[in-house]
Amino acid sequence: MLVPQGDILIVDDNPANLDLLGAVLRERQYRVRAVPSGAMALEAARRHPPELVMLDVNMPGMDGYETCEAFKKDPALVRIPIIFISALDDPLDKVKAFKVGGRDYVTKPFSAEEVLVRVEHQVNLGRLQRELEIQNQNLADANLKLKEVNTLKTNFTTMLIHDLRSPLTVIGLVLEKLRGGSSTSDGALDKAEASCARIKTLLDEMLEIYRSDTGQIPIEFGEIDPTPWLATLLAPYQLRAASAGVEFQLAISEGLPRILGDQQKLDRVLVNLVDNAFKFTPRGGAVRVETGIEFGSGVEAGLRFLRLSVVDTGRGIPAGDLPFIFDPFRQTERSDASQGVGLGLAIVQRLVAAHRGQIRAQSQVGFGSNFSVLLPC
Structure with a gap:
């Protein structure tokens, strides 16, 4: 893409000087605005900041030095470079121009080529400075994001360690009794077995999250008839309900x-x-699984999707938590984090994505939630 030439504001009370300088700049495809006074220059610059101001020194009312000082006192204009153009050739005049904030000084009568070289230099310098500022801001934003991610991972790791410590403590107590020759009840052995299962589940989930994030989820595609599949899979929930x-x-x-x-x-x-719907739905509530067909739009126009929706009348998910329910490292920031690390939804989202599908979540506190999975037909 061609980079447009700079937007330049020229300020001179002499119309002939404005015409001459404007013609020189326009010949090089610069976008030029011309005004005859410092006050009008400030007004024009505030309305649409230029990339460069070319400013005459000797003007009635507000002279060039005062105009430059006014630019430098305005936070919206302070960074606009200013080149003075003046018939004054005394070194003290040039020193004063630089003291009030000028970037360069051209003496009249000027050489067109000299003016163009100085203008091009200041425009390019200004663009490089703005680009550097943008890059610095992007870097600062990236560092802030990285710091946030590291904090989330630290919190997640802390929660994971806590979740592993509890079952390990149970197993340790049972082993200590066995080593000391004490008999253990069946209940204690059951707790130890459940603790082992909990540890295995956590480790399996962590491994699955890692595999999904590195694109290593093995998917064995086969043809599935939704009606018998869903009827068989969900039949046991009638008894649970x-x-x-x-x-x-x-x-x-x-x-x-x-x-x-x-x-x-x-x-x-x-x-x-x-399972989540049952977990968060109180007695007297309802859980509903429904199906349907949805048609894609936009880049997915012409595609059909099987929609599987799980709707409950449970407690709902706070609006602040909803954007992060599929993020494994955000689990400890959720309002239900006290229940431990929950990687189920993070894994669900990744499994759906591996099927080239998508999952949507809607929820309102006190009314319930609706999770919809869309799978390509």
């Missing part, structure tokens, strides 16, 4: 198209979402 005092509804639309996917991994996606 009865014991939990929760109404469970399964609404499978007729004529659903087959999809390609790894059924074992899609089982995990749906089971995790339904």
Whole structure:
């Protein structure tokens, strides 16, 4: 892309000088605005800041030095470079020009080539300075983001260690009793076994998160008929609903198209979402799984998706937590973080993405949540 020439504001009370200087600059494709006074220069610059100001010294009312000082006192204009153009050739005049903030000084009568070289230098210098500032700001933003990520990972690691320590303590107590020759009850052994299972689950989830982030999730695609798959997978939840005092509804639309996917991994996606719905829905509430067909839009226009929605009337997710529910390192910042590290939704999102699908979440505190998985048909 061609870089446009600079936007230059020239200030001189002599119309002939404005015409001459403007013609020289326009011949080199510079965008030029011309004003006859310092006050008008300030007004024009505030309305649309130029890249460079070329300023005459001897003007009635506000002279060039006063105009330059006014530019430098205005936070919106202070960084605009100013080149003085004047018939005054005394070194003291030039010193004063630099003292009030001028970047350069050209003596009249000027050489067109000299003016163009000085203008080009100041415009390029200003652009490089702005580019450097943008890069510095981007670097500062990146460093801040990196610091935030490191803090999140530290918090996550702390929570993970806490979650591992509790089951390890149980196992350690049981082993200590066995080593001392004391008998242990079946309940103690059951707790030790459950603790081992909890540790294995946490480690497996961490490994799965790592594999998903490095693109190493193995997916074995096969053809899946949604109707029998969902009916079989979700049938046990009727019994769970009865014991939990929760109404469970399964609404499978007729004529659903087959999809390609790894059924074992899609089982995990749906089971995790339904388990969460039961976990956070109180007695007397309801959990509903429904299906449908959605058509893509935009870049996905013409595509069809199987929609699997898990809707509950549970406590809902706070609006501040909702954007981070699929981020494993944000788990410790959520309002329910006291329940420990929960990597289920992070894994669900990655499994859905591995199927070239997407997952959406809607929720309102006190009313419930709706998680919808879209899988390509």
